[in-house]
Amino acid sequence: xxxxxxxxxxxxxxxxxxxxxxxxxxxxxxxxxxxxxxxxxxxxxxxxxxxxxxxxxxxxxxxxxxxxxxxxxxxxxxxxxxxx
Numbered sequence: 001x002x003x004x005x006x007x008x009x010x011x012x013x014x015x016x017x018x019x020x021x022x023x024x025x026x027x028x029x030x031x032x033x034x035x036x037x038x039x040x041x042x043x044x045x046x047x048x049x050x051x052x053x054x055x056x057x058x059x060x061x062x063x064x065x066x067x068x069x070x071x072x073x074x075x076x077x078x079x080x081x082x083x084x
Contacts, residue, residue, distance in 0.1 A: 008035050012042050020050060 005013070012032050018024050019032050036043050064072075 005041075006039075009039060009042055012036070012039075013045065016046060016049060019046070020053065 012019070012035055015024060015028065015032065019029065022029075024032070036046060
């Protein structure tokens with residue numbers, strides 16, 4: 001994470017998924033909303049992430065081509081620790 005970010009910015013970024021999923025307790029959500037009211041950087045991060053999620057959910061599901069799937073399975077198998 002960037003060193004120039006304030007501790008409040010770091011806290012927001014660490015909890016952004018929970019904030020967007022609306023799973024934070026009321027006090028933490030209020031602190032984040034208060035921070036967003038004054039921090040253009042964090043507002044941009046939250047809105048960009050929110051838009052990305054909306055676009056991802058709206059995109060059609062596309063089947064992975066078989067050859068791509070096979071390459072992925074082989075690559076993942078190479079990353080697995082050796083079995084004893």
